[in-house]
Amino acid sequence: MKTRKTDVLIIGSGLSGLMTAELLSSRKNVMIFTKKRVEDSNSYLAQGGIATAMQETDDWYDHFLDTLQAGCFHNESAATRQLVTDGPEMIQKLVELGVQFDRQSNGTYQYGKEGAHNRARILHIGGDSTGKHLIDTVKKRIIEKDLVVEGETAIKLIVKNNRCVGVWSMDEYGNMTATYAQAVVLATGGLSGLYPLNSNASTITGDGLALAYVAGAELTDLEFIQFHPTLLVNEEGKSVGLVTEAIRGEGAVLVDEYGNRLMKHEHPLEDLAPRDVVSRVLYRARMAGNKTFLDIRSINDFQKRFPTVTRLCKENGVSIEKGLILVAPGAHFTMGGVETDVDGRTSIAGLYAVGEVANTGVHGANRLASNSLLEGVVFANRLAHSIRSETDIALISGLEWEGIEILADSPTYEEIHEIMNNHIGIERDEHGLNQALRWFERYIDTTVIHEFPSLGEIKKRNQILVGWLVAGSALQRTESRGSHYRTDHPYQREKWQQRRVKRRKECYESVKSTAGA
Numbered sequence: 086m087k088t089r090k091t092d093v094l095i096i097g098s099g100l101s102g103l104m105t106a107e108l109l110s111s112r113k114n115v116m117i118f119t120k121k122r123v124e125d126s127n128s129y130l131a132q133g134g135i136a137t138a139m140q141e142t143d144d145w146y147d148h149f150l151d152t153l154q155a156g157c158f159h160n161e162s163a164a165t166r167q168l169v170t171d172g173p174e175m176i177q178k179l180v181e182l183g184v185q186f187d188r189q190s191n192g193t194y195q196y197g198k199e200g201a202h203n204r205a206r207i208l209h210i211g212g213d214s215t216g217k218h219l220i221d222t223v224k225k226r227i228i229e230k231d232l233v234v235e236g237e238t239a240i241k242l243i244v245k246n247n248r249c250v251g252v253w254s255m256d257e258y259g260n261m262t263a264t265y266a267q268a269v270v271l272a273t274g275g276l277s278g279l280y281p282l283n284s285n286a287s288t289i290t291g292d293g294l295a296l297a298y299v300a301g302a303e304l305t306d307l308e309f310i311q312f313h314p315t316l317l318v319n320e321e322g323k324s325v326g327l328v329t330e331a332i333r334g335e336g337a338v339l340v341d342e343y344g345n346r347l348m349k350h351e352h353p354l355e356d357l358a359p360r361d362v363v364s365r366v367l368y369r370a371r372m373a374g375n376k377t378f379l380d381i382r383s384i385n386d387f388q389k390r391f392p393t394v395t396r397l398c399k400e401n402g403v404s405i406e407k408g409l410i411l412v413a414p415g416a417h418f419t420m421g422g423v424e425t426d427v428d429g430r431t432s433i434a435g436l437y438a439v440g441e442v443a444n445t446g447v448h449g450a451n452r453l454a455s456n457s458l459l460e461g462v463v464f465a466n467r468l469a470h471s472i473r474s475e476t477d478i479a480l481i482s483g484l485e486w487e488g489i490e491i492l493a494d495s496p497t498y499e500e501i502h503e504i505m506n507n508h509i510g511i512e513r514d515e516h517g518l519n520q521a522l523r524w525f526e527r528y529i530d531t532t533v534i535h536e537f538p539s540l541g542e543i544k545k546r547n548q549i550l551v552g553w554l555v556a557g558s559a560l561q562r563t564e565s566r567g568s569h570y571r572t573d574h575p576y577q578r579e580k581w582q583q584r585r586v587k588r589r590k591e592c593y594e595s596v597k598s599t600a601g602a
Contacts, residue, residue: 087262090480091116093472094252094266096239096293099126100216101440101461102272103223107182108469110230116264118237118254120288123224127274127285127441128461131216132329132393133199134209135462136455137172140196143206145169150592152456155201155359156420156449157567158588159309164427164445168456168463175462176208183222186210198334199454201359205334207455213329213393219458237262239292240543241489242269242300242436249300249436250481253489255540265482268435268472271297275419275441276551277310280510281502282415284313284327290544291551293442297423298554299490303432306421308559308569309450312511313417314339314363315379317394317410319401324415326397328379330454333357335390336383339367340409342376361451361568364414368511371413382408414511418457420448420568421558429468439468450567491542492549493531501548509555514573518560525553 091114095102098119106115119125138148148169153160180186186208187195198205210218227233236257243251243263251265273293277283298304315328333339333356339347351366352358367377381387387405388395398405422444429437440461447460504524508517528549535542562569565576 086486087260088482089116089262089264090482091264091266093268093270094118094264095270095272096252096296097126097272097274097440097442098123098233099272099274099440099461100128100219100223100458101465102270103220103227104462104465105270105272105439105469106227106232107223108466109472110232112473115232116266117227117233118239118252119233119235120238122235123228123233124220125286125288126220127289128216128458129220130284130286130327131458132213132327133331133455134197134207134215135176135219135458136199136202136207136453137176137459138169138206139173139176139194140206143204145172147203148172148206151202152447152453153449153592154588155451155453157451158449159306159566160449161446165447167427167467168447168460171463171466172459175459175466178466179219179222179462182226184210184219187212197331198357199330200333200357200363201354201453207331207334209331211392212389213331213391216458238540238543239296240540242296243484244300244433245481245484247301248434250484253486255543257540259539261486263482263484263486265480267478267480268437268475270429270468271423271436271438271442272440273442275422276555277416277419279502279505279548279552280416281499281506282316282318282324282413284316284324284415284417290548292544292547293438294422294554295547295550297431297436297438297442298550300433300436302436303424304422304554305424305444306558307419307555308562309420309448309567310416310555311360311418311420311452311568312364312368312414314360314367314414315412316415317397317401317403318413319403319411322413324413325401325403326394327417328394328410328412329391330360332379332381332384332391332394337379337381338383339363339412340378340380341370342378347377359451359567360417360454361570364511365570367412367414377412378409379412380409381405418452420444420450420452427464427467428471429464430471437468437472439464450569486536488534488536489538489543490532491535491538491546492528493533495528495542495545495549498545498548501552505552505555509552509559512570512572513559514571515560518556521556522553522560525549525556529553
């Protein structure tokens, strides 16, 4: 088996991973592993934009409070404050790297508005192709530095004396390599690919969470999985892409097949309510046998303003001529993950996490729209600073391969995804969660050590393990909060809304006082 050495090894090629590499590469030897191509990430697919309070009429504490309210006050306040206050600085850093955000004719930035934001603060690029442009800009710099190893899958972290010292990986031909590093960074994304209807890149199936758990790292809040209300679906009901929330920010509304406004009396913000609220309304409408549509007839120049969604519709035979786009809620974002501090450190020395795989606590129980790309750059910057300031240690190498656990008996991927969808979906209850837990445990109990596993066997083991972890987390939280909705412990919307407003006022006064505003 081959061996390699580097200062910093980053697993994953989304925005957080690429930014971490860019910010470290002038001071450290950096290597990036990605399962397939650099472009295969959720960041690349992100449409809406990146949220930040930069206008004179906006304040960081308003963005802070919107984030807390969307997160049902489950957020880690110190990390959330870091997220929103570092935002403007990181936007400027992106501009210095060559990112060109959309501007008005007078040269000022264009700002969009999305769900649960109290004002327009979303910067975007190319209308609805923000993620693609961000990745393309940073990727160009990374490729020029020859930092990326494509087609390389991390299969096991190398841990010695509670310190991560490297990674065992496998290429597409089954060749294994041990890569030793002073710092290993997980930037692998979330777990939404475990659901049959999802918005994620095909490579995002929770592998980073499984790597961390097997190594002994702490994972938290895995029950909080955000379902985006508007995934584009074809007539067969299959997801074929995402329909950005920015469209509703421009006036589009959700309707059923009879033209009834679905969000009219469901929330004070109606179609711009938090994603957990909107997703449940659409889910119930569809469960009742109704089709759900995004009505875009009020938006002028739709094709020019939203070229990515227009292209997705045309490529998949979805007509936009009548002004109605067939949509459905689907798994979108993982709020929980590998627990970290604000500098990306996990519970294992030498192991860091950033982006969606990490749980800094900034998203709480439900992520605020367009905070994910912001999280990626803000915490990549903090993580890079943390690694730069660490004292170099002697590399440990030459450790022998000890094999890896795989399943002696395994289900199909379709069976795994149906269990997730049926029992750990938009709505859950104790009976269904117990069923899922027992189902996953049946396979986990068959694990055996294999010296030369295939990538398929490892991927299957990881999905079973992550599904089991999510089921267990969801079973333990008996309240309903944000994206985690227990039908056997539901909250009354009116009381919860009053609670949100009260908490917002309390936080507003506290934060303004602290900030001297």
